Amino acid sequence: MSFKRKDLLGIRDLQVAEIEHILDLSRSLKEINARSIKKVPTLRGKTVVHLFYEPSTRTRTSFDIAAKRLSADTYSITGSTSSMVKGETLLDTMKNLEAMKPDVFVVRHSASGAPHLLAQHTEASVINAGDGMHEHPSQALLDMLTIHDHKGRLDGLNVVIVGDIYHSRVARSDIYGLTKMGSQVTLCGPPTLIPPDFELMGARVCNHLKDCIPEADVIMVLRLQKERQQQMLLPSLREYSIIYGISPAKLKNAKDDVIIMHPGPMNRGVEISPEVADGPHSVILDQVTNGVAVRMAVLYLLAQDRSSLPDISRPSSPE
Amino acid sequence: MEPKEKSGSFIFRNGRVIDPARKLDGPMDVLVLEGRIAETRPQISLGAEFRSEVQEIDASGKWVVPGLIDMHVHLREPGEEYKETIRSGTHAAVCGGFTGVACMPNTHPVNDSATVTQYILEKARYEGFCRVFPVGAISAGLEGKNLAEYGELQAAGAVAVSDDGRPVMNGLLMRRALEYAGTFELLVISHSEDSQLSAGGLMNEGPVSTRLGLRGIPAAAEEVMIARDIILAEMTRARLHIAHVSSAGSVALIREAKKRGINVTAETAPQYFTLTEELIAGFDTVYKVNPPLRTARDVEAIRAGLADGTIDAIATDHAPHTSVEKDLEFEFASNGMIGLESSLPLILGLVRDGTLTPLEAIAKASSNPAGILRVPCGSLREGAAADVTVIDPEAKYTIDVNTFRSKSRNCPFNGMRVQGRAEMVLVGGIVVFSAP
Numbered sequence A: 001m002s003f004k005r006k007d008l009l010g011i012r013d014l015q016v017a018e019i020e021h022i023l024d025l026s027r028s029l030k031e032i033n034a035r036s037i038k039k040v041p042t043l044r045g046k047t048v049v050h051l052f053y054e055p056s057t058r059t060r061t062s063f064d065i066a067a068k069r070l071s072a073d074t075y076s077i078t079g080s081t082s083s084m085v086k087g088e089t090l091l092d093t094m095k096n097l098e099a100m101k102p103d104v105f106v107v108r109h110s111a112s113g114a115p116h117l118l119a120q121h122t123e124a125s126v127i128n129a130g131d132g133m134h135e136h137p138s139q140a141l142l143d144m145l146t147i148h149d150h151k152g153r154l155d156g157l158n159v160v161i162v163g164d165i166y167h168s169r170v171a172r173s174d175i176y177g178l179t180k181m182g183s184q185v186t187l188c189g190p191p192t193l194i195p196p197d198f199e200l201m202g203a204r205v206c207n208h209l210k211d212c213i214p215e216a217d218v219i220m221v222l223r224l225q226k227e228r229q230q231q232m233l234l235p236s237l238r239e240y241s242i243i244y245g246i247s248p249a250k251l252k253n254a255k256d257d258v259i260i261m262h263p264g265p266m267n268r269g270v271e272i273s274p275e276v277a278d279g280p281h282s283v284i285l286d287q288v289t290n291g292v293a294v295r296m297a298v299l300y301l302l303a304q305d306r307s308s309l310p311d312i313s314r315p316s317s318p319e
Numbered sequence B: 001m002e003p004k005e006k007s008g009s010f011i012f013r014n015g016r017v018i019d020p021a022r023k024l025d026g027p028m029d030v031l032v033l034e035g036r037i038a039e040t041r042p043q044i045s046l047g048a049e050f051r052s053e054v055q056e057i058d059a060s061g062k063w064v065v066p067g068l069i070d071m072h073v074h075l076r077e078p079g080e081e082y083k084e085t086i087r088s089g090t091h092a093a094v095c096g097g098f099t100g101v102a103c104m105p106n107t108h109p110v111n112d113s114a115t116v117t118q119y120i121l122e123k124a125r126y127e128g129f130c131r132v133f134p135v136g137a138i139s140a141g142l143e144g145k146n147l148a149e150y151g152e153l154q155a156a157g158a159v160a161v162s163d164d165g166r167p168v169m170n171g172l173l174m175r176r177a178l179e180y181a182g183t184f185e186l187l188v189i190s191h192s193e194d195s196q197l198s199a200g201g202l203m204n205e206g207p208v209s210t211r212l213g214l215r216g217i218p219a220a221a222e223e224v225m226i227a228r229d230i231i232l233a234e235m236t237r238a239r240l241h242i243a244h245v246s247s248a249g250s251v252a253l254i255r256e257a258k259k260r261g262i263n264v265t266a267e268t269a270p271q272y273f274t275l276t277e278e279l280i281a282g283f284d285t286v287y288k289v290n291p292p293l294r295t296a297r298d299v300e301a302i303r304a305g306l307a308d309g310t311i312d313a314i315a316t317d318h319a320p321h322t323s324v325e326k327d328l329e330f331e332f333a334s335n336g337m338i339g340l341e342s343s344l345p346l347i348l349g350l351v352r353d354g355t356l357t358p359l360e361a362i363a364k365a366s367s368n369p370a371g372i373l374r375v376p377c378g379s380l381r382e383g384a385a386a387d388v389t390v391i392d393p394e395a396k397y398t399i400d401v402n403t404f405r406s407k408s409r410n411c412p413f414n415g416m417r418v419q420g421r422a423e424m425v426l427v428g429g430i431v432v433f434s435a436p
């Protein structure tokens, strides 16, 4: 199948076949990342602008490496949303950049829906690299790729996402993607961080780790922001760590082949203990590696002139 | 409003006269002489001495009603004249069928003094198309700290006090406001919101906000404050009016309070009986408003509250904003919708779908708000100033913001197919609007 979208704004909008297509293409592109010369001319002459209104070294670097490995020219604009009080608006910034004819905007923004606003006002493709608490589609795609690498399937798996679900765009995109692909997603954390409405998105909610860890094939641990304490969502990081922190003791009843994931950056000793982060079940660095491949796939699908470019994807064999 | 030109004399023939203050609904003629209602009854025969100076208007097929009163608008003047002025806002009002509007005090400077009230009334006198009823501030500077000077405000012409746009978070200040306003029998209008519970929220809290990752404003943030204010109104025996009721729980609280005999009235706005939170799915900031659009269940409850009389009035909460405030990330966009030029057909929709009788609809758009504000409007009784709205209930058209007289375009009803519009509007016997 082909991918006909102008933008990638969220996983919720995607069909199962589209997700499969991106994952298949990502697997093909991983091969490039294993070469000694990690560059192909696929997007030569294309311009990718990283528009980052929120600090994020890793996502921007991952997108930048992905674009450069496909030979696109990349530019980074970083702004802070606080400067917009005196500065120009998001739309003005975008219109100025658009006058220079970029092909793709990769947008990170603290406000949910900001990439959607841009997408409505530009001819260029927009990739949502994380918007507020809304979606982070490339993260969900790399999570799905990583789980599939290790489990050989997504269908029928039990995935437990632990932590601050309410504030997490990663959790939302993962819930959409994984449930579309047939996984059962369970959300675990205190009720202050998991509004009941998440059940309407197809996930189960569980407030006790001991009730969901034994069945888990995958445990995805989310970063806990320190501010949550001041927002009266938690009494202390200490208590959070005791009740919901993933430590070897909490994993005693877990499956032998459970994998531990984290979208980063980690608060070691808060939501995850160093022993688990660096332990045998951890696939956290595989996520980072897969991030580049997935972002190459997404850039390729959105930036290609579908008629004129050679087909670098090849049919992937089911593992 | 001082007449800008000599008020005329008219006779509206064969219209359906709906005058809720007198429970009149039937085919009648309305005679206006020198700016006042002279007579309302079937088949008025004019003496020969009048025939030359009284203009005959065929109102058959039309409704002839007391001029509509919008008790909740933001005219933005003084201070934000690029969004709206007293002139443009009152022009929009008469195009929408209104003959009077109550304007909220969150201007720059805030209307917390006789000086600002007088300024607004002066401007309205010279530039306004309809009557303007200034609402003063509850607290000086809308800061929620000290009482504004209600006696001075009232003497200058303020019809009520409100900190609209901001809740009065301090319960003691609200108590004192109600007590002190009681001295002057001044109405206190509550923007009921616990801003700590709404916690910087951007839309109604529920499945849609959770899905979109937009911080939610729970209905409880509104209901908790309505409950508080009802209890304080009971304690102080003051006159409390709840602005822009949006949730099912709020309707239940007000219904219960009225049953207990507490002196409380309430308004809602067309968006709250028409639109739901689902519209925000594409992050379109035209739907960003406070209180937020809520669920279909809330819309049903608001309609039920209108039908059983719990909600007395329909206002618009006309809140003009330009692209400067609206073409932004959802989070940074301002709250508010304009409504003066789209309200009437939506109110008439409540009649067509059986929620309200014509008498009830006109009461909620005219005589009830006039009664709550205690302004001498809202009836076609003999001797009253001739504020008259002639409505064509059949006209079908599409709402188009580009035809609006408001300076702003943030109307969520743009593009909607509707039925019913103002055909002719008289203020004090002067024709201020006549449909093209």
Ligand SMILES: [Zn+2]
Residues within 6 Å of the ligand: B164, B165, B166, B191, B243, B244, B290, B291
């Ligand atoms: Zn308000």
